[in-house]
Amino acid sequence: MTIQTPDADVRAQAADRLAALATPPGALGRLGDIAVWVAACQGEVPPRPLDNVRLVIFAGDHGVAQHGVSAFPSAITGAMVRTFLGGRAGVSALAKAHGVQVRVLDLGVDEEFADLDPKTREALTSHKVRRGSGAIHLEDALTAAETSAALEAGAAVAREEIASGAQLLISGDMGIGNTTPAAAMVAAGLGLPASEVTGRGTGIGDDALRTKTNVITAALARAGDRTDDPIQTLAALGSADLAATTGYLLEAARSGTPVLLDGLMSVACALTADRIEPGAASWYAAGHRSTEPAQSMALEKLGLSPLLDLDLRLGEGSGAVAAVPVVRSAVALLRDVALLSELGGPGDPA
Amino acid sequence: MTIQTPDADVRAQAADRLAALATPPGALGRLGDIAVWVAACQGEVPPRPLDNVRLVIFAGDHGVAQHGVSAFPSAITGAMVRTFLGGRAGVSALAKAHGVQVRVLDLGVDEEFADLDPKTREALTSHKVRRGSGAIHLEDALTAAETSAALEAGAAVAREEIASGAQLLISGDMGIGNTTPAAAMVAAGLGLPASEVTGRGTGIGDDALRTKTNVITAALARAGDRTDDPIQTLAALGSADLAATTGYLLEAARSGTPVLLDGLMSVACALTADRIEPGAASWYAAGHRSTEPAQSMALEKLGLSPLLDLDLRLGEGSGAVAAVPVVRSAVALLRDVALLSELGGPGDPA
Numbered sequence: 001m002t003i004q005t006p007d008a009d010v011r012a013q014a015a016d017r018l019a020a021l022a023t024p025p026g027a028l029g030r031l032g033d034i035a036v037w038v039a040a041c042q043g044e045v046p047p048r049p050l051d052n053v054r055l056v057i058f059a060g061d062h063g064v065a066q067h068g069v070s071a072f073p074s075a076i077t078g079a080m081v082r083t084f085l086g087g088r089a090g091v092s093a094l095a096k097a098h099g100v101q102v103r104v105l106d107l108g109v110d111e112e113f114a115d116l117d118p119k120t121r122e123a124l125t126s127h128k129v130r131r132g133s134g135a136i137h138l139e140d141a142l143t144a145a146e147t148s149a150a151l152e153a154g155a156a157v158a159r160e161e162i163a164s165g166a167q168l169l170i171s172g173d174m175g176i177g178n179t180t181p182a183a184a185m186v187a188a189g190l191g192l193p194a195s196e197v198t199g200r201g202t203g204i205g206d207d208a209l210r211t212k213t214n215v216i217t218a219a220l221a222r223a224g225d226r227t228d229d230p231i232q233t234l235a236a237l238g239s240a241d242l243a244a245t246t247g248y249l250l251e252a253a254r255s256g257t258p259v260l261l262d263g264l265m266s267v268a269c270a271l272t273a274d275r276i277e278p279g280a281a282s283w284y285a286a287g288h289r290s291t292e293p294a295q296s297m298a299l300e301k302l303g304l305s306p307l308l309d310l311d312l313r314l315g316e317g318s319g320a321v322a323a324v325p326v327v328r329s330a331v332a333l334l335r336d337v338a339l340l341s342e343l344g345g346p347g348d349p350a
Numbered sequence: 351m352t353i354q355t356p357d358a359d360v361r362a363q364a365a366d367r368l369a370a371l372a373t374p375p376g377a378l379g380r381l382g383d384i385a386v387w388v389a390a391c392q393g394e395v396p397p398r399p400l401d402n403v404r405l406v407i408f409a410g411d412h413g414v415a416q417h418g419v420s421a422f423p424s425a426i427t428g429a430m431v432r433t434f435l436g437g438r439a440g441v442s443a444l445a446k447a448h449g450v451q452v453r454v455l456d457l458g459v460d461e462e463f464a465d466l467d468p469k470t471r472e473a474l475t476s477h478k479v480r481r482g483s484g485a486i487h488l489e490d491a492l493t494a495a496e497t498s499a500a501l502e503a504g505a506a507v508a509r510e511e512i513a514s515g516a517q518l519l520i521s522g523d524m525g526i527g528n529t530t531p532a533a534a535m536v537a538a539g540l541g542l543p544a545s546e547v548t549g550r551g552t553g554i555g556d557d558a559l560r561t562k563t564n565v566i567t568a569a570l571a572r573a574g575d576r577t578d579d580p581i582q583t584l585a586a587l588g589s590a591d592l593a594a595t596t597g598y599l600l601e602a603a604r605s606g607t608p609v610l611l612d613g614l615m616s617v618a619c620a621l622t623a624d625r626i627e628p629g630a631a632s633w634y635a636a637g638h639r640s641t642e643p644a645q646s647m648a649l650e651k652l653g654l655s656p657l658l659d660l661d662l663r664l665g666e667g668s669g670a671v672a673a674v675p676v677v678r679s680a681v682a683l684l685r686d687v688a689l690l691s692e693l694g695g696p697g698d699p700a
Binding site: 021022023024025026027028029030031071072079082083086088089090092093094096097098202203307308309310311312313314322325326328329331332333335336337338342343 | 371372373374375376377378379380381421422429432433436438439440442443444446447448552553657658659660661662663664672675676678679681682683685686687688692693
C-alpha cells in the first residue's frame, strides 16, 4: 500500500488564502504553515476547527528497566496507568484544560491490574500483547507474531478513534525504561551509534547514562542487519507498546488523519512508520521539543520542527497536548481573519 | 510608591507543591516555573484558573511613518482599528479561540473616526491624547502634559480592566511605524546604539532599514541625556500609545495583577515601566519571541524568556494571546496533578 500525502491542490488553495489575509506577508509565521497543513490534511479551505482531538496512551514495561537504565522501578508503570485512569496525571490535567479526550491502553505492562473493576480492566487490557517486553540487549523485544499483533492492535485503535470522530490524533507513552528501546529504534532508523542517541530520560546520572549507552550499543550489535527492516527493528529493539504506537501512527497516515507528535517515543514510532510506508510523516506535525537528543535527530530526518520548547520531560503525550492550542490558533487565523479584499475604506492596503 | 513583588511566601509554598506532585523532579520544565509565578502573583496555592484574561490594544500613529521607516502607510492604522472593532483581525481570531476579551483604544491615531457610530467612537477615543505623535528624529513625541495624560489614561484603563475581574492582562499595539519609537525606547533604556536595536518591523528592505536606523540615531542624539529619565524618554522618543501602554503595565504591577507581554512595543513599555518603578517586571511574563532584536535585548534585561517562538510578526498582542493557553497549561498542572502523597499501592514512588 502506498500512502497518499495531504492534498496538494488544497494545500495550494490554503496557501493562496493565507496570502490573501489582511495581514502583512509572512506575519503569521509558523502558524500560517501549520494552518495550511491542517487544511491540506482535511482537504478543506478554510480548515474546520479541531474540536475532536484524541490522545491514546500506550503503556508497557521494558526488560531493560531491570538493568539500570532508568531512575525509576518498573512498578511505577502500573501506578501511573492507575493515575491516568483516575484523571490525575500531568497529561490528564493538560487534556482537561484543552478539551482533549484521553484513552489509556495496556499493551505490555508487567502486571495484571487484577484490582481494577472488570469493565475498566477489560477496556485497559483488551489489546494487551504480553507482560513486559524483552530486555533488548539480551533478547528480542517481541516475537514476529507479537510484533504483528501489536502493530495491528495500534491500527485497530486508530480506526476506533477515527470512527469516533477524531480530527487530530496524539500518541502518548508510559513505561519505565521506554527511552532505551525508543532511542535504539532511532539509532537503527538513522544508522547512528548509541552514543549519539542516548539521553537522560526522566533524569538519570552519569553512571546510569553510561549503562544505558552500553545497553543500546549491545542491542544494536545483537540486532545486526535486521535493523535494515523497520518491522524487524520493532521486534528486535522495540516493545509491545512502541510497536502498537507505530501501528496507530501508520493507520492515521493511511486513513488521512493528521497527528500531533509528542516526545521521543512518539517520534521514534513516527520514524519507524515512515520507514514502513514512506510518506507517512506528511500527516504528522511535531508538538514539543524533547530534551532527548534522539527525538531532535528523528524529527530532522522527518523534516519536522516542534511548535513548543518548554523543557517538559514528562512523557505521556503531554508535550503534544500542550501544543494543541497552538494548532487551534493556526486554524482560527486561517478561518477567521478578514481577507484584504473584504476590507474597504481609506485604509484598504490593496 | 514602591512596587511590591509577588508574595515570596506563597511562591515558596507553590514551589513546594510543585516538588510534591507525582511527576519526576523538574519534569514540568518552564510550565512549573510559570505555575509558581502565577500562584505567587495571585497569592494563592494552587493558583486559580485564568478564566478572565483581557487584552487592551493601544493604537496610535507616529510622525516617523512619513519618513520611510515602514512598509505601510499611516492610513493602515485606522483601517486596522476598524478591523479590530469588527473582530476580523489576526488577534481577534486568536482571542476568540482562547477566550480572551479584547478592547481597542485610540490614543493617538491620526484621524477622527467620524464614520463610526457615536457610542463606538466614544468608547474608542475617550482616552485619546492627540492625533499622531511627533516624528522623534525631528521633535518630541509628546509634550510633558501629554505624556502625563497618556500614562494616566493607561493606568485608568488598567484599573477598569482589573475592576471588571481581569486575572491576567495583555497589552497589544497598532500603529504604522511603531517599532521605531519602541526600538528607540529600548536603546534609551539599555544604553545601546540604534544599530543594535533596529529591526525590520513588518518587513522593510535594506534601504528602509538604513533609513530607520538613521532616524533612531538622530532621535537618540536629539534626546541627549533626557534618556536617563524614563518619563522624559517617553516624551522625547515614545508616543501617546506607548506612554499609555507604559501606564497600563505600571498600574498592573502596582495593583498586583500579572501581565503576559507581547512583542517589541509591549516589552519596550515594560522596560520603561520597570525603569519608572524598579520591580514592576516581577509581575510580567513573556509570551512570544519577537523577530525584532530590541525585544530580546529588553527581555534579557528584565530577566524574562518567552514561552513561544513561532516567528509571528503580526503585532496587535497576538503573540501573548497565542501564549495564554501555555499559562493555562501551567496552572492546570499545579492545580490538578495528584500529589505523590495521594497515590498509594505498589507503585508509590515515595
